[in-house]
Amino acid sequence: MTQTNILKSLPFVDRLSAEQLKELSDLAEIQEFEDGETITLQFASAENYHVLYSGAVAYHLNVGDQRGALLVGKSDEQWTPIGWSGFREPYRFATTAKALGKTKVVKWNNQKIRALFDEQPTLGMHLLSSSLLYSTHLLREARASWIQGSVPLSSTDFQQTNSYTSFQDKGPQETTLEFFRQSAFFNPFADWHLAKLAKISRSKFYKPGEKLLTKGQVSDKFMVLKTGKVALNYLTEENEVYTSDVLEERGQVILWSAASYDAIPNNMELITIEPIEVLEINRLDLLVLYGEFPNLGMVFMYRLLWLLGSALKAIRAQVITQTxxxxxxxxxxxxxxxxxxxxxxxxxxxxxxxxxxxLTQGDAFDLMDKLAAEGIGQEKILANLFIKMTHPLRKEYLFFEGLKRMTDHVIRAPKSVPAYELRNECSEFFERATAYVDIKIDGLENLPKEAGNIFIYNHLLNHPYYTLPNNFQITLDSHFISMLLYKFYKDSGLRVVRIGKGPEYGHQDYYNKLGHLGVRTSDSDPSLQSKEQKREVRNQFFNEAGDKLKLGMNLILSPEGTSRETHQSPVAFKPGAFMIANASGIDPLIVPIALAFFDKRLSKTKLGVVIKKPFRLSEVIDKKKPFKEELRTFLESYSKQYRSYVEEAIVLAEK
Incomplete structure (x- = not known):
């Protein structure tokens, strides 16, 4: 079959003259590949442009020291472009494309076909528009891959805490032509192009919550953002909504598909977060302009491919990060x-x-912000992309900074500050830090109305990332429970903490200053050798803890005596918490709190907290039988039951 016969099945062939089809055919070459053979090589000069005729192709990204490890897309759809990087700077292939099975492609030399486009801009416009249409499925695939591993952000995560007014006085009124010149998208357009576009453009305002695009809609407007914020939401087949991006850069194209000559199907939604002003052009007006000035239409298709490539790069970057x-x-x-x-x-x-x-991540974020505002060309584009990619990291960094400020506040507090007051201030600091953390809580209705209870929890390891510069590790789970109690009872309660070894004096000073109850072990005090000494110290502790309960204070402790990762939690319970309840003589309520993922990096996960119904020791122990035997039997079964509570917290976090 000759090239001309093959190209007669091109989707846009009915728009070409016989002469145009012949010129396109004369430059074409048919090339066959065996399974696994390379069609394009990442970073190589994009000397040729290919489209798929038969077979299939897989796209791979070589990633740093993980070379060739990531598959980012596949296609078996006829006329899918392969390696269209030759149509945009830096004219190098963005991925490695390999044949899947026997594969046949149509190939053109990039320099020659671009020269043909300059001579025949109508032909160029239609081929580029077709390339755009048949490439959009790669973007859909990339977004679907992102969804599989994402901890999705909602548009509210991008809201500013300060008030914002989109329609401010910006000084002298700029012309549409001046606005176009400020937008990176319109950089390659000639002045006469922009003048023509300005004549069919209009400014329009939209209120918060308005949908500019809905799933399944073929857009009839091309939009460029002047002010405000717009959420770009990805909708799954089940119509679950994930915010893929928030568009807020002045001059940014926020709705582009209407400018394609071929109508492009859509599975995204675009919704305003704040009042916005856009410059918009009706699709029909653009198509009329393309018919009159095909050169302008061809330049528009080049830029839309550039835009698509940038979007692909951004979403694949997130997939790489997840992988x-x-x-x-x-x-x-x-x-x-x-x-x-x-x-x-x-x-x-x-x-x-x-x-x-x-410790230098804050400097990295500041630098990205600076370059996003003041950078030049690709530098500015990448800085904006890095800001979006590292949004979860930035939130985690702010949380870590909050931990540092909380610890510093406690350490530097004057001795004259009462311990209860310092504990509550500590909880306020922790609450401000957790504003950057995604925490799901279930069972708040199970918190007793009155204080004077024992709160037990499964103790989770701290991730090494949260080790402070002085090597102090803040226990996130117990601090969280203290904060929760402070919000509910206006008092953060008393935690039972192990008195540290000699080298851990900094750790102990922190908790002493907060007035928490210290429990001595043989590790913390080697002089405790005899059984009598240990019994006396233990009884003193039980008496002190019981007195606090009688005063209406909440106690917080983990029955495990050690910490584990979520998937191992909890280990067998020790009797301490229940011995306190028994020794107090008032049979206090015991409130179980199950925690999940406090041992993970918070930029990679959500936290789950489940509060179960409280119970009294008298409800689970038969006081007529030997107490120690009854307690041992109860703890053996309850430790296993508690694992189901932790699994509830895991399910809650992963919803």
Whole structure:
């Protein structure tokens, strides 16, 4: 079959003259590949442009030290473009494309076909528009992959705490032409192009909550953002909504599909978060303009492919981060991909270095913000992308900074500050820090109305990331429960903490200052050798704890005496918490709290907290039988039952 006969089945062939089809055919070459053979190689110069004729192709991204490890898309749809990077800077392939089974492609030399487009802009417009249409499924696939491993953000995560007014006085009124020139999208357009577009453009305002695009809609408007914020939501087949991005950059194209010559199906929704002003152009007006000036239409298709490529790069960056759990690796890879588009003097090269150490991450975020506002060209584009990619990391960094400020506040507090007051201030600091954390809580109705209870919980390990610069580890789970009690009872309660070993004096000073109850062990005090000494110390502790309960104070402790990861939690319960309840003589309520994922990086997970119905020891122990035997039997079964509580917390977190 000749090239001309093959190309007669092109989806846009009915728009071409016989002469145009012949010119396109004369430059075409049919090439066959065996299974696994490379069609395009990532980073290689994009000398050729391919479209799939038969067979299938798989797209791979080489990622840093994980070379060739990530599959980012597949296609068996005829006429799918393969390696259209030759139509946009830096004219290098963004992925490695390999044949799946016997595969046949149509190939054109990029320089020759671009020269043909310049001579025949109508032909160029239609081929590029077709390439755009048949490439959009790659974006859908990439977003679907992102959904599989994402901890999704909602649009509210991007809201500013300060008030915002989109329609501010911006000084002298700028012309539409001046606005176009400020937008990166319109950089390659000639002045006469922009003048033509300005004539069919209009400014329009939309209120918060308005949908600019709904799933399944073919857009009839092309929009460029002037002010405000818009959420780009991905809708799954089950119509679950995930905020993929929040668009807020002045001059950013927020709705582009209407500008394609071929109508593009849509599975996203675009909804305003704040009042916005946009510059919009009706699709029909654009199509009329393309018919009159096909050169302008061709340039528009080039830029839409550039926009699609940028969107693909952004979503694949998030997939890389999820797959390898390393934002740093993703950023390094994307800087490498940018290649010669970045100046060797660009400060962007500092970002991965600063991001690599948690104590300099704040400097990395500040630098990204600066370059997003003041950067030049690709530097600015990448900085904006890195900000979005590292949004969970930024929230985690702010949480970590909150822990540092809380600890510093306690350590520096004057001795004259009462311990109960300092405990409550500590909980207020922790609450401010957890504003950046995604926590799901169930069972708040089970909290007793009055204080004077024992709160038990499964003790989880701390992730090493949250070790403070002085090597002090803040126990996140117990601090969280103290904060919860402070919000409910206006008092954060007393935690039972192990008195540390000699080298852990900093740890002990922190808890002493807060006035928590210290329990001595043989590790913390080697001089406790005899059984009598140990019994006396234990009884003193029970008496002190009982007195606090009688005064109406809440006690917080873990029955395990050690910490574990969520999937191992809890281990067998020790009797301490229940011995306190028994020794108090008032039979207090015991409130079980099950925790999940406090041992993980908070940028990678959600936390789950389940509060179960409280009970009294007298309800689970037969006082007529020997207490120790009854308690031992109860603890053996209750430790296992508590595991089901933890599993509830896991399910809650993963919803």
């Amino acid at each position: 390898f759990d390393r934002e740093l690796l993703t950023i390094q890879t994307m800087i490498e991909q940018a290649g010669a588009q970045l100046s060797v003097c660009s400060e962007l090269f500092k970002v991965p270095v600063l991001l690599d150490e948690k």
